[in-house]
Amino acid sequence: MTNIRWKDDVSYAMIPFKLLTWPIGVWPLQVYNIYSLLRCIFATCCVSLMVILPSIELYTNCNNAEQNVDSLMLLCCGILGILKTVWFRIHAKNLTNNYNSALNDYLMIKNAKHRAIMRKHASTGRILCCFLMCFSYFSCLLYTIIPFLGNANNKINVTSEAMLQYTVPSRCALEYFNAPTSMHTILCLIEAISLTLTSTTNHGNDSLFFNITLHICGQVEVLKAKFIDFDVTRPQVYERFLTLIKRHSYLIRLARELADTISFILLISAFLSQLTLYSFVGDYLKSQMEEVGLCVYQNIWYDFPTKLTRNLIFVIMRSESPVTLRAGHFIVVNLSTYMSILKASITYLSVLRVMVET
Template sequence: MASEQWKNDIAYAMTPFKLLTWPIGVWPLQVYNIYSLIRCILATCCMSTIVILPIMELHMGCTDAEQNVDSFMLVFCGILGVLKIICFRIYAKNLTNNYGSAQNDYLTIKNVEHRAIMRRHAFLGRILSCFMVCFSYFSVIIYSLIPLLGDDEDNRINMTNENVILEYPMPSRCALEYLGFPESMYQVICLFEFIALILTCTCNLGNDSLYLNITLHVCGQVQILKASFIDFDVSSSQVCDRLNALIRRNSYIIEMAKELANAISFVLLMQLILSSMQLCIMGFQFILALKMNDVVMMGKSFVVLCTFLTQITVYSFVGDYLKSQMEDIGLFIYQSIWYNLPVKLTKNLIFIIMRSQSPVKLQAGNFIVVNLATYMSILKTSISYLSVLRVMVEE
């Protein structure tokens, strides 16, 4: 019965993220062989088209202002997706250690309250993942259908009309003509671009979900550690061994959190830079759409804004949560009955309290702390910039 329980717990906590990341070759608990490398290379090559084709369109000057904005957005998404795959492969050991540790945590958990804490954090990871991934897939469907369902009958697809302008899910008409793709392959190309867009969302939001899920698990382990300190029984036997075990557990969790922070540092830096730029660009497009009463453009801009804001919001929330959990270790030790412990042991607790004053943080480029304060700063700067542009447009 217990065996089935921990199997169900592991499946509940990890299966959705395995389904998202195994096809692109970054699932931490996979066998890192030639087949996983092939999956990773294929996903990277497919995503590269999201970057190359829009850049070619911009270089050839075949796009209007709205398509230019779409091209920049796709280029940013493609770059982020490729970076996340590459970084997660480079730092595969960090993620493997953390997910292997999470498996071991589910195997060894016995306390019912501690298990409830782990399940609660797993549930939060599933909810965040479901919201981000489903919303991004919905955005891709909207973006893919809008060019194909235009209201103007003259712009609809008619293979017998040589003067018709074909519309693709992403700006790529001139690039495809330059590369020599015939118009008879229009439907095949549309399907390929749609798959590439879905894959880009998976590489972006799927990898985000994978990382945020294990970070939340570490936060859950910190919460269990705090509960163990506050409920520590000094009257039982082997006090020294049990307290030393908690101290070693604290050091182990800190090491796991450091590995996670190191794995995401460069990706977070690029995420903040590109997302901030995209928020300003799409915000300005939304202002212009309001000015021209263009409902389609407003809808597209709003969807993209929500997608990028969701990424920044979730990273900021989880980063702030991890930092606060790490800081609270010292407070919970102070609130425990440490004064009934032997003097030799209380000296060790001082070092843990001192260490909690410099908690592990998610940092972008190892110098920008990703938390709610950073999130609010990005929002305020973006809104100020857009307010100035709105005044210029109205004048």
């Protein structure tokens, strides 16, 4: 019965993210062999089309302003997707350690209350994943359909290169490479695949990171509950409390590995929607780490043995310097910094608007 429940919990918490990231070669629990490397290389090469084609479009400047904005957006998405995929492969050990720890957490959990906490955080991770991927794939579907509808509605000869539409703005780039117009449908489908992989490498990797970060937050919440409910009347008080202290140190180490993994990506992240989610998750992780010291203080620490009471000070002191997500190891990513970025962006936009109107 326990084994069945463990499989159900693991499937619920991890299967969606495995389906997203295994095809691009970054699933942490995969076997890192030549086949996973080939999947990663193939995905990276496909996504590189979303960097090459929009770059040529912007360089030739043969489109209108709307298409140039789309090209710039796709260029940024492609760069972020490639960097996330490569970076998660480079730091695969950090992600593997965290996901292996998550497997052990589901295997060892026995308390129904603690299991409910873990399921709640797993559910939040799935909701974030569903929101990101549904929105992303729906946008990809629209980009794929629009060229065929637009070309079908044209009353003039659609074989004219000047009137052909593609999945992404790439007409000038394909003309530069002398791509035949007879392959228009095939080229659109290739671009659609590349666009879908770009969404997967971008938002799929985000979902993978959010899921394991939320799991760590759930483990910290479980640890806080254990500190609050710590029973000093049971035997082996010192050994049991020392186990909780070691667990606290272990979770701090795992959180730091995650923070180190995402640090560089956060430094170059340019999309406000992604920064919003990273800020919320980062702020939640920071608050969970800070509250460990408060939960220790809320226990009946005055009844603890003297030798054990001295250790409480160190736990509280470690909670005063919580692990945080940082961009480039120096910019804290939480709601406070997010609001500062948002205020600065609105200020700049207001200034630009006044300059344009005058």
